[in-house]
Each structure stands twice: as C-alpha cells, then as structure tokens.
Amino acid sequence: MHNFPQHLLDGHASFMSGRYVRERERIRELSEIGQSPSTLVIACCDSRASPEMIFDAGPGEIFVLRNVANLVPPYQPDGGQHGTSAAIEFAVKALEISNVVVMGHGRCGGIHAALSPEASPLDQGDFIGKWMSLLGALPEQLGHNELMTPAERQTALERISIRNSIRNLRTFPYVADLENQGKLAIHGAWFDISTGELWVMDDKGDFIRPQITLEH
Template identity: 80%
Template sequence: MHSFPQHLLDGYASFMSGRYARERDRYRELAATGQKPTTLMIACCDSRAAPELIFDSGPGELFVLRNVANLVPPYQPDGGQHGTSAAIEFAVKALNIENIVIMGHGRCGGIHAALNPDKTPLDDGDFIGKWLTMLGDLPTQVVQNSLMTATERQTAMERISIRNSIRNLRTFPYVAALEAEGKLALHGAWFDISGGELWVMAESGDFVRPSI
C-alpha cells in the first residue's frame, strides 16, 4: 500500500492553518445549512484551469462540474448513466442555480485530440474518443480551413465547442423553460492559461474581454 502523497498532506496543513482558519465560521454555516451556490460552472478537468482559483471563489459559491473539454451532451433520457447530465439536473432542479457558465480554456488537450484524432486510442475502451464524438463534424469543419494556423484552429475550436455546449444545454427542457422565463442565464467564457486573459461570450456569440 502506497503512502498518501506528502505534497497533498502539506497542502492540507496549509489550508487548515490559512483559509480554513480564516473562514471557519463560513464552513460551519455551510455544513449546518447546506450549499446555496447561484452559479453552475462547467469546466475542463485540466489542472491548469481551476474555476475556483480563476474567479477567486470562496466555499459554497460555485457548483463546479469538470469533465474532458468542458462538454455538455444533448438531453438523452435513455436510461443510461450520464454524469454530466446528472450534475446539471441537480444544479438546476435542486439548487435552483441562476447562472450556468461553460468555461473553456486555451491549449485544451481534449480539443486538441478532437482536431487531431489518434488512430491508436489510449486504451481499448477509448472513452475519450467516444466522449469527443458529441462535437460531431465541427472539428472536421475547422481542420479543413487551410488558411488558419494550427494555433488559430485550436482557439477557434475551443470557442466553437463552448457555443455547441450552450446549444446542447438548451435541449434540456427545464433549462430552456427557465431561460425563457428569465430565471436562468447561460454564459460562455474562455480562459487563456498563458496570459491569464478571460474572454466572455456576448449575445452575438463573439468572445470579448470584459471590463474589470
């Protein structure tokens, strides 16, 4: 049996003496009364793009769902096991979330894989390859643009994928209904790891730098 990673224990010790010590009352309140976040953040698993750090969020402020390439599948009540859809259902129906943010990021490995499919998957299950098929033919359309550089295609696909996930969110009946009633807002965001830039999606679908 391997010992628990020491760097994680060191990090926990720092957390307890730092943030937890400063916000002990807040943690106890959350434990007693439950969570009431107003925003569901659907982000990538990438260790370099943690929403809680990027938005400097405190405990209980964000309900975070992370998966490969921050993708949202279409609504499919087919009896299968759908982790992403289950989290969306809980956030919207149980927590009464007011905002859903699809947050992509630069240099996304999942998007790179979608643009450059490997003929030899990492494993026989090829879970990654199957997961990325929900992008349909969008990666092919981007790859076929020979006037764009590889870097430009990567960024374009990262942002197109965000718009595609928002489109898929609207196939969930309760999401579409609440959005139409003005009780739920859908947002897109893209974070550049290298420069720390945040871009948000306007109503037009364009990504713009917000004023901060």
C-alpha cells in the same frame, strides 16, 4: 499499500492553518445549512484551469462540474448513466442556480485530441475519442481549412465547442423553460492559461474581454 501523496498532506496542512482559519465560520455554517450557490460552472478537468482559482471563489460560492473539454451532451433520458447530465439536473432542479457558465480554456487537451484524428487512442476503450465525438463534424470542418494555423484551429474549436455545449444545454427542457422565463441565464467564457485573461461571450456569441479593475 502506497502512502498518501505527501504534497497533498502538506497542502491540507496549509489549508487548515491558513484559509480554514480565516473562513472557519463560513465553512461551519455551510456544513449546517447546506449549499446554495447561484452559479454552475461547467469547466474542463485541466489542472491549469480551476474555476475556483479563476473566479477567486470561496466555499459554497460556485457549483463546479468538470469533465474533459467542458462538453455538455444533449438531453438524452435513455436510462443510461450520464454524469454530466446528472450534475446539471441537480444544479438546476435542486440547487435552483440562476446562472450557468460553460467555460473553455486555451491549450485544451481534449480539443487537441479532437483535431488529431490520426492519433492512436490512449487505450482500447477510447473513452476520450467517444466523448469528443459530441462535437460531431466540427473538428473535421476546421481541419479542412488550410488557411488556418494549428494554433488558430485549436482556439477556434475551443470557442466553437463552448457554443455547441450551450446549444446542447438548451435541449434540457427545464433549462430552456427557466431561461425563457428569465429565471436562468446561460453564459459562455474562455480562459487563456498563458495570460490569465478571461474572455466572455456577448449576446451575439462573440468572445470579448470585459473591462476589469485590478487591485494592487
């Protein structure tokens, strides 16, 4: 049997002597009363784009759902096993969150795969290819635009994909109902790994950089 990764043990030791000491009471409180985050963040699995890091969130502050390329499938109660849909159901129906943020990021591997249909699948199961097919014809449409550079296509699809996921999210009846009642707000965001900047969707669907005040 392999030894548990030492860098993870070292990280846990650092957590116990640092952050856990500072937030011990909050963590113990959460263990007793349960979680009550106000925001669900649907993000990518990419190790460089952790929502907890980007939003400097403490324990219990955000409910995070991560999958390849931060995709949301349409509502499909067909008796299958739907991990993403299950997490959305729990966040909205059980935790009664008031905000959903679909957050993409720059240099997304899943989006790159969608724009590279000629590439061979990583495995015969091609789970990534099947998952990215949720984007439909969007990658092909961008791929035919010869006036765009590969980097421009990548960023464009990363952002269009966020809009597509938000559209799919609204096919969940309880999501649409709560949004119409003003009890749930849906947001889009895109994180630039190279600069650390966060771009957010305005009410027209455009991505803008919000004004923030940096602490020194």
